[in-house]
Amino acid sequence: MVAKISTGKTIGGVIRYNEQKVKSGQAKLVQMGGFAVKNLTVRDKIQSFEKVQNLNTRTKTNAVHISLNFSPEDKVDGYILQKIAGDYLKGIGFENQPYLLYQHFDAAHPHVHIVTTNISSSGKRIETHNLGKVLSEQTRKQIEQRYDLVKAEEQRKQKVNLLQPLEKAVYGKRETKASISNIVQEVTRSYQFTSLPELNAVLGQFNVGAYRGEKESDMFKNKGLVYSVLDTSGNRVGVPVKASSMYCRPTLARLEKLFLRNKEARKQHRETLLGVIHGVLQNSSSLEEFTSKLRIEGIKPLVRFSEEGRLYGVTYIDNVNRCVFNGSALGKELAANALSVRFSKEYILSDPSEREQEVKQEIKITGQETEQGTRIPSLEISLTSYQPEDPTPYELRQKKKKKRRKRIQ
Template sequence: MVAKISTGKTIGGVIRYNEQKVKNGQAKLVQMGGFAVKNLTVNDKIQSFVKVQKLNTRTKTNTVHISLNFSPKDKVDEYMLQKIVADYLKGIGFGNQPYLLYQHFDAAHPHIHLVTTNISSSGKRIETHNLGKVLSEKTRKEIEQRYHLVKAEEQRKQKVNLLQPLEKALYGKRETKSSISNIVQEVTRSYQFASLPELNAVLGQFNVCAYRGEKESEMFKNKGLVYSILDTAGNRVGVPVKASSIYCKPTLVKLERLFLRNKEARKQHRETLRGLILDMLKSSSSMEEFTSRLRPKGIKPLVRFNEEGRLYGVTYIDNVNRCVFNGSALAKELSANALSVRFSKDHVLPDPPEIKQEVRISGQETEQGIKVPSLEISLNSYHPEDPTPYELRQKKKKKRKKRIQ
């Protein structure tokens, strides 16, 4: 476990940062420690802290923001996180302080954020000088041993940076191979997916995709695989990176073995995820409401529409438990067909803009495992935030004839 402590003087900014993550589906408010009322607005939460901070107007640095980062190998549920937080705050001298506990999903490793104040209910200031180097380190080591967590020293030896969120790859912002390698290594190590489309569903969250090549190409026949950065329209950009050149060697042959292991490993999360999504579905009257209700739970439904506005595919990405399921694999009611019927009035899209390019797919396998000979899909029918496997979007390049001088 790696702990990072930041202090400041703007409690409102820290709370809004975490609440914005919740709104975007990148975080979840797990616990409100020391609050008598639980259903508070963002402003109510801020004012609750400000009220305490006003007891000591001499202290300018009165806000404490802590992140606790765990190894991808650590299995920490909400109950364990709350116990760890209680022990950690007590160990650093903040056991009686009010706090907000947020679980974030914007990295490939489990991590939480704590928002609290160093002004006590009596108005006394809690010392924060050397808090991270002394009390936090001592408490961190005790918690690692008590809860059998991977030690921070082991993570440093493996050069795993738990303090760096897994950011989306942006072409031109960083070196292409470095960006792709970082994302692919973290995703293949920490997520449980059972097929290449499911892997691409997760990678798409970070603007990366795995591509086998056209079906008639030599690369496809020889089980080759490359990884590319996607632009906002879901198109591959830049020079692709060979799977064999990435440190963890995420080749198709290796991934196929991983698919089999993940198919069994993710079963432990199936019923919990199924029940949670069904509960959200019961109280939703539209597809938009359904997806917005799932977002704070760390679940991202990747829905696919054709150019007529018909829903034909859905994949659920659980960013809390790091697993992926097709809708039909979870429940009949959560399949694309069932959702299409339930939200029949909502899934019809407005008139799309002029379609500039189309893709023809051969032998595409549906959720039910039925192979469709051919299917035409508009590239404009996908939302940029929900990129689908590149095989469904790539347009063939026309060969240019050389001009004879």
């Protein structure tokens, strides 16, 4: 069992998130602890918690959201989940707190969400500092033994392709904001990416994209960010959703902090990913075969072409270890230039329609500027654009520089 605890300042947002899951058929409310009346509206539930929280107005961080995640091998029905939730709350000192227990069905593994507060009926604040490292870990181990559950350490080793549980966003099929929010929350929580283009590479698999606006716009200058549903061609459709209005608040400021943390965290997966890609590359005679074999290994390569059909960029999405690397970050031999040379004959003979299929999740931005300020006309690139790799081999660039120096002399 894996337990995750998060705290916040708005109990309403936590409850609405779970209730939206219930409304869309992705969850159900299985237990209400500490409530005298059971048939309550969403507003009634929020007000019940707020009455308790108002007993201590000094404490601003007063909402607690806990998820208990089980292995697919664990046999846990609704009754067992209620018992486990009760034992867990008792173990962390929340046995007398009101709580709502939701069972979710939006992932491949069984899991529940617990909504509660750290303000007691006497108005005292229950300490949550290091709650996860101390009481939660101790309680988790006891529950695993008591109910014969797969241990958290083993569960973390069983990497699961995230593409299985997450449903792609389809405009008009479900409430847009809830659909986008669910996908963005899971991706930002589970994947290690170090830039907005890398995040968009992952989100694109689920028909969602993040967009900062044009460089000249006020939104871009003010570091604004919106999320949109993408159609099958990668174009944004429908009304975009502001990052600041979403439950998980995936704003640019928060993402930039994630970029820094992920840069270090993803290093542990680099060598494993390198080994898999090199092994596939050695046994591939064409780009199509290379990308196809990588997908079988749970790695989604995003290759980017110019209008002339020249490969100028590649990004590898590891959906097993849940990390993203640009080709150049893995080494010159896996960057666009090296792949272009290795499969050059295939590029000349390949059908342009097949190349379009490789990038159908990427978005069209005509005349979009890159981070370096270079204009790229009508390229198939991802949202705020990838930073294109120089298509000119290093050795040729050096020769050009020498020729220019001679002419100057």
